[in-house]
Amino acid sequence: MENDSFYEKVYWVVRQVPAGRVTTYGAIAAFLGTKGSSRVVGYAMGASVHVLPRVPAHRVVNRTGLLTGKQRFGSPHLMQQLLENEGIVVEDDQIKNFKEVFWDPATELILP
DNA sequence: AAGCTGACAGCAG
DNA sequence: CCTGCTGCCAGCT
Numbered sequence: 001m002e003n004d005s006f007y008e009k010v011y012w013v014v015r016q017v018p019a020g021r022v023t024t025y026g027a028i029a030a031f032l033g034t035k036g037s038s039r040v041v042g043y044a045m046g047a048s049v050h051v052l053p054r055v056p057a058h059r060v061v062n063r064t065g066l067l068t069g070k071q072r073f074g075s076p077h078l079m080q081q082l083l084e085n086e087g088i089v090v091e092d093d094q095i096k097n098f099k100e101v102f103w104d105p106a107t108e109l110i111l112p
Numbered sequence: 113a114a115g116c117t118g119a120c121a122g123c124a125g
Numbered sequence: 126c127c128t129g130c131t132g133c134c135a136g137c138t
Binding site: 005006007029034035036037038039040041043044047 | 132133134135136
């Protein structure tokens with residue numbers, strides 16, 4: 001993974017997020033060792049639309065469980081639709097049972 | 113080569 | 126309790 005950029009690392013982690021679960025920018029940043037780069041994680045997600053295979057960016061939200069990047073999905077409600085389609089309860093761009101569906105890579109991710 | 117930008121997070125007022 | 130300001134790191138112009 002050393003030939004991959006920081007973005008690629010972020011994309012890899014996001015792809016490991018199972019359906020019906022979500023994670024946060026800070027959790028990914030901390031997992032990669034750079035806790036302060038949570039903003040970079042967000043920026044990486046913004047660029048994820050240009051990346052193949054497609055990254056399930058809708059499973060990444062901020063620490064409050066708010067769908068901050070929904071605007072980047074083309075339709076303002078597409079991100080919410082995708083999450084609800086996976087069984088996640090979303091109300092007014094806010095994940096309700098956020099604590100239950102939260103998926104922490106540092107504790108639940110199993111490295112190959 | 114230098115500065116600006118950004119789907120955040122945390123602490124202070 | 127809610128609103129605002131600062132710190133942070135990698136990419137891009």
